[in-house]
Amino acid sequence: MDPTQIIEGILSFSLAGGPRGDQGYSRVLLQLFGYTGHGKSAFINSCKYLLEDTEELISYAEAAEKDGGMTTERKAYELTDTITIVDNRGYKAMNSFERAEIYAQLGNFIPIGEVVEWSNNYSDMMNKVEDAELNPNYSDFIVPILVYRTTCTLSNPNKIEMKTFMDNCKNMTGVVPIVVLTHKNSGNYIDLENTFKLMGGEVIISIENYTEDDKIKTRGRTTDILMIIDRALKDVRYRLGQRRDPRRDWVQRKKFLLDYIHIADQERREQEIRREEENKRQEERRRKEEERRREEERKREEERKRENGRSWWEFWK
Template sequence: MDTASLINLCLSVLQNQPYQNLAGAGWSDGSVIRERREFPLTNTVRITDNRGFISLDRGEITEASAQLRGLRLVDESVNWDRTMEEKLDFMVQRCHTPPTDFVLPVIVYRGTMNLTTEQSDQMKNFIVRSFNVTGVFPIVVLMESGESQEKISNNFHMLGASYVFPLQKFQMEQPERDDETDAEILTFLTACVNEADRGIGKRQRLGREVEFRRQVQDQIVMELELEREKVRHRVREEIKQEQQKVSVSPLITD
């Protein structure tokens, strides 16, 4: 996944400038981008580069949920394995100040390989969780999907994504603007603004402060359940190791 290339395109199209690597394009798999970084598109719209998913497990989805709820700051390190104490400290710092921003989730998927069954199940969990948090489904952007584009696009639609936008001609090895890519970027950004407006409208109807308190409570429940699952897993592993020790212990008789 490479959100930086998408950000570079959005910036160059809106500024009507040649393509530049302003966001530091590279694989955002945890080895390149480790923090959230914002780039202003307009006076009121910002696009954020994020650390890419590594496994899409419950820990990563829980951390992503905290970001979507406004319980994480921009320009801070994204850590998929925070301790429970760190997570609670973050929430205590943020829970008294409802965010004024609305975070719209965007999934950037690069490559010609379709999601495996396991990855599809994990992605569906993330898509459903994103909707529960924001009130809108994530928007998906496909990059360099080649002949697999239609198949991958259909898969994301089946997982719940309402909008899937393929960038047909853009190539990371030779990044440049063209009329077709510009039109695709503008269509993508228009959908983002429209979906954000829908999400903001839902939040206003629910009451911003009331909804934020609910979001904080839901996040705490998620964090506690994740912590319980870690404890259960650790106990199961310890029991398994003890059983293995017993099974290989020599039998001693008089």
């Protein structure tokens, strides 16, 4: 498809254009997730650069891939009157409550513009859900987008983490996350595309983001980036072709998050029990080692006394 046609389709997109109308939705929310430094912010800048049809690439989102990522809050960037893209806080190695924070962002239970602090206890997470209930957001149609850098390999634990995240995205939103592989020209994107397909990915698109140092627009590069938005809007049209209830969807997302927080709290308690048991075992090993050391020292001391006794006896004899 010609990039100009894709841009026209994006700019003219309307939630009311489907056979059942907007069904209570007023905005498409493209939710970006991924490890820190994998290119979420650069992708936002590329989208703005192409849709605004300008020759100057503006760094709306702080792209700091070299220092491990800058985003610590949910930041929203309007692409059109109907489409907003959100840069959620990136993650590294996560514990259960950090994963719960990711799902809280995905479900729109943390307000846009708020700093995302990784919680480490049940009460903090429950307070966030209760705060969200004071001003619930029913009208955003959420499309999850997972960003991953092609120059990074996927270990088996990371594959499990990614697949679980993708499955939970589908459970929460009804949409399988679009997978965006960045740095297309630097890594083995073909192998990664196949890996994500085996993990259940339906749409995997590899791109090379535009940057201030590399902003010459090319047809192929532009098409790759625009196709991500285009495919997201196709998912929205498909889902709006079915009967939807925004309030019911919000309640279902809340139930999922509450269940996840409960499981996370159980995992935390089990981990604490395991740590306590391990600490007891280590303490017992230290105690036995100390007893063994003291016994050996006592035996050596007795041996020295016997040796001294024999020496004196030999002397006087």
